[in-house]
Amino acid sequence: MxxxxxxxxxIPFLLFYALPVGAAEKEDRKWQDESIYFLMVDRFNNGDLGNDNQVDVKDPNAYHGGDFQGIIDKLDYIKDMGFTSIWLNSILDNEDKGYHGKWVQDFYKTEEHFGTMDEFKKLVKEAHNRDMKVLFDFEVIQVGPNHSFLTEPEKKDWFREQKGDELPKLNQENPEVKNYLIDAAKWWIEETNIDGYYLEDVDKAPDDFTREFAKEVKSAKNNFYLLGDLQAHDSEKVAQFQELGMDGLLDVPLAEKIRPVFDQVDNSLNDLVANKEYLMSIYKDPFLMGSVVDNRNMARFTHAAITKNQHPGPRWKLALTYLYTTPGIPIVYYGSEIALEGGGGADNHGQMDFRTDKELIDYITKLGELRAAFPSLTRGSLELLAEENEMSVYKRTYEEETTVIAINNSSGSQNITIDANVLEDDRELRGLITDDLVKSRNGQYTLFLDREEAEVYVLSNKSGxxxxxxxxxxxxxxxxxxxxxxxxxxxxxxxxxxx
Known part of the structure; x- marks a missing residue:
């Protein structure tokens, strides 16, 4: 008894400590509130051995067996990490060994190695049942090297002049090509109820085509998201494409600055945060940009850290903290949650391994929980508060909510003092990752972090x-x-x- x-x-005390520490009421979800898990279907999870035709897991350029059923089987795994959307490489029917999706041969069929159309529809439905969105690569620039259109005389002017051994480039200035691509894109939306497309190297298409394509596909479904990437990774040019109807672009210029800062210790974040403030001023909607640390077209971030003799776990934690707490939609490449290694090319498309240590997974899960709970992290303004000895502090403010992010990228413990006049005096900062608590004293907040540690605080009334x-x-x-x-x-x- x-x-x-x-x-x-x-029980009452347990209930008290389980209460949220001041998260504002969440508004209707927008794309800027999403977090996206990007995976390559073939390299993720094999759920159906029946479609394993010419599979060779030892050949980095062959199919490895991943399929739609494999993704369905792991939807809860993805959702439990806090991701609200999944992005797949092209699922369109590809030529032999086109596991990457870039060698399209039929715009109206699924790749048989991935599964049937019905299985893809099931994937979308299962994702939607979990309140998750689905987008995939839709190719508008090129087709496979042996596409049937290339042998049809009446379609000779469907292609641009080919240079060297590059893939055949479609001529979007041809009205027939333009209408074909738009019709196919709208067909997939109507057939499968997907939520978005990714258009690679969209700057290779004429602006008029991009503008009309965006208008037409968005007319097929409300809140349809268009994410793109440019061959020319220039911030000013990236900004132009939001004006053409692209909702967001992969912020590769940002990624190119993130990587050399976080792939080793004792680098300052000052220029990184200042650059983000600059990008916010030139992008039409910076909150819809796709924030990435790495993707399939570059060596993995883990590889960069290991090359510099760094332990990838702490490096990933700090980089992801920055990714999740600055404006933009965080996009995490599959395997990042296990610090998957990989150099360039096919080496970057390694096989996913689900039998690994969960420490980094748990950290990503926590970041996902914070993004979901605090609107300031997805909608708030950004302001750098202090930077000293490779430790940076910045704040996000949205309506009455303020979150403060501190990242210590140095090889030693650091403390930094923030004047209360930029945060409000006689309040406290409640840590949401390490449960730190910092109260204002004499008009100042003094934050202390161990080496290679980050904390996300919420500004709250003093405990009483x-x-x-x-x-x-x-x-x-x-x-x-x-x-x-x-x-x-x-x-x-x-x-x-x-x-």
Whole structure:
């Protein structure tokens, strides 16, 4: 009985400490609130051995067996990490060994190694049942080297002049080509109810085509998201494409600055945060940009860290903290959660391994929880507060909510002092990752972090007596003591009746 009583006594305190520490009420979800998990279908998970035709896991350029069913089997794994959307490489029917999706041979069929159209529809439905969105690569620039259109005389002007051994380039200025691509793109939306497309090297197409393509596909479904990438990784040019109807672009210029900062210790974040503030000023909608550390077209971030004799785990944690807490949609390449290694080319498309240490997975999960709970992390303004000895502090503010992010990228413990006039005096910063608590003293906040550590704080009122909680506790205790008394009284009467 005493053991049970202590359990009941502890319940109110457990409930108190489980309460959120001031997260603002979440508004309707927008694309800027998403976090995207990008995977290559063939290299992710093999869920159906029946479509394993000419599979060779030892050949980096062959199919490895990943398919739609494999993704369905792992949707909960992806969702549990906090991801709200999945992005797949092209699922269109490809030529032999086109596991990467770049050698399209039929715009109206799924790649048979991945599964049937019905299986893809099931994948989209299962994702939607989990409140997750789905987008995939839609090729508008090129086709496979042996596409049937190349042998049809009437389609000679469907292609641009080919240079060297490059893939055949479509001529989007031809009205027939333009209409063909738009019709196919709208067909997939109507057939499968997908939520977005990724257009690679979209700057290789004429602006008029991009503008019309964007307008037409968005007319097929509300809130349809268009993500793109440019061959020319220039910030000014990236900004132009949001004007053409692309919702977001992969922020490769940002990635190129993130990597050399975080792939080793003792690098300052000052220029990185300043650059992000600059990009926010030139992008039409910086909150819809795709923020990446790496992707399939560059050596993995893990490879960069290992090359510099760094342990990839701490490097990834700091890079991901920055990715998740600055404006833009975080896009995480599959395998990053296990620090998957990989150099350039096919080496970057390694096989996913689900039997690994969960430490980094748990960290990503925590970051996902924070993004979902605090609108300031997805919609807030950005301001650098301090930078000293490779430790940086910046804040995000949205309506009445302020979050403060501190990242110590140095090889030693650091502290940094923030004047209360930029955060409000007589309040406190409650840590959401390491449970740190910093109260203002003498008009200042002093933050302390161990080496290679990050913390996300929320600005809150100073801890004090919580009157509603005290009243609720009294009510709970009163009910509990009444219950104990009734049990005790009934037990005494039972014992008395047996004598």
């Amino acid at each position: 005493k053991k049970r009583a202590w359990i009941f006594i502890l 007596i919580n009157i509603p909680f005290v009243i609720a506790t009294i009510v709970v205790y009163g009910a509990f003591l009444t219950f104990i008394y009734l049990i005790w009284s009934r037990s005494r009467k039972r014992k008395a009746s047996k004598k």
